[in-house]
Amino acid sequence: EAQVTQNPRYLITVTGKKLTVTCSQNMNHEYMSWYRQDPGLGLRQIYYSMNVEVTDKGDVPEGYKVSRKEKRNFPLILESPSPNQTSLYFCASSLRGANYGYTFGSGTRLTVV
Amino acid sequence: SQQGEEDPQALSIQEGENATMNCSYKTSINNLQWYRQNSGRGLVHLILIRSNEREKHSGRLRVTLDTSKKSSSLLITASRAADTASYFCATDQGSSYKLIFGSGTRLLVRP
Numbered sequence: 001e002a003q004v005t006q007n008p009r010y011l012i013t014v015t016g017k018k019l020t021v022t023c024s025q026n027m028n029h030e031y032m033s034w035y036r037q038d039p040g041l042g043l044r045q046i047y048y049s050m051n052v053e054v055t056d057k058g059d060v061p062e063g064y065k066v067s068r069k070e071k072r073n074f075p076l077i078l079e080s081p082s083p084n085q086t087s088l089y090f091c092a093s094s095l096r097g098a099n100y101g102y103t104f105g106s107g108t109r110l111t112v113v
Numbered sequence: 114s115q116q117g118e119e120d121p122q123a124l125s126i127q128e129g130e131n132a133t134m135n136c137s138y139k140t141s142i143n144n145l146q147w148y149r150q151n152s153g154r155g156l157v158h159l160i161l162i163r164s165n166e167r168e169k170h171s172g173r174l175r176v177t178l179d180t181s182k183k184s185s186s187l188l189i190t191a192s193r194a195a196d197t198a199s200y201f202c203a204t205d206q207g208s209s210y211k212l213i214f215g216s217g218t219r220l221l222v223r224p
Contacts, residue, residue: 104156104157
């Protein structure tokens with residue numbers, strides 16, 4: 001089944017403890033992206049990647065890192081999480097960017113206390 | 114930055130009725146997409162309409178695009194309780210690199 005897999009689904013962590021949210025797609029898509037969704041603010045893009053080793057900032061990149069060493073994986077790294085990063089995170093992929101439909105993962109609900 | 118703005122913010126209809134949601138955007142686009150999100154879950158791609166298209170159909174969905182007015186509408190015909198979800202439009206702002214999502218319309222279909 002074609003899908004984007006995110007892990008974990010739920011995560012509660014403490015301020016400052018480094019964490020990684022994994023994202024993997026099995027569709028050989030070139031493009032991958034991370035969004036966060038907050039009430040009243042909608043979906044905002046954090047980072048995106050057009051292909052292996054090619055990444056760029058979205059609208060809200062502060063406090064996040066990404067890497068794209070393999071085509072299928074696009075992990076989101078929070079080096080020192082803070083409470084304002086409590087949010088619902090989505091990974092998405094598409095064949096080649098915004099001219100194609102996105103496939104979204106099921107989401108990761110992160111709480112930073 | 115918000116590109117698409119949906120209207121209405123919330124819509125409640127009876128099963129079997131049609132639901133119409135509107136989206137307005139600000140800059141020129143290559144395409145506009147509609148997505149559905151069930152509560153707290155991932156978004157599901159519904160339909161993509163390119164800037165040179167005026168109307169597109171997919172099952173019970175009909176999307177129109179008016180680039181002169183910078184607006185789009187999503188029509189769901191013969192709605193079902195399972196259509197209850199939030200619906201988002203998304204535009205590319207003429208860029209290949211990212212989709213900008215609107216704030217969404219919450220649709221409630223009453224059985």
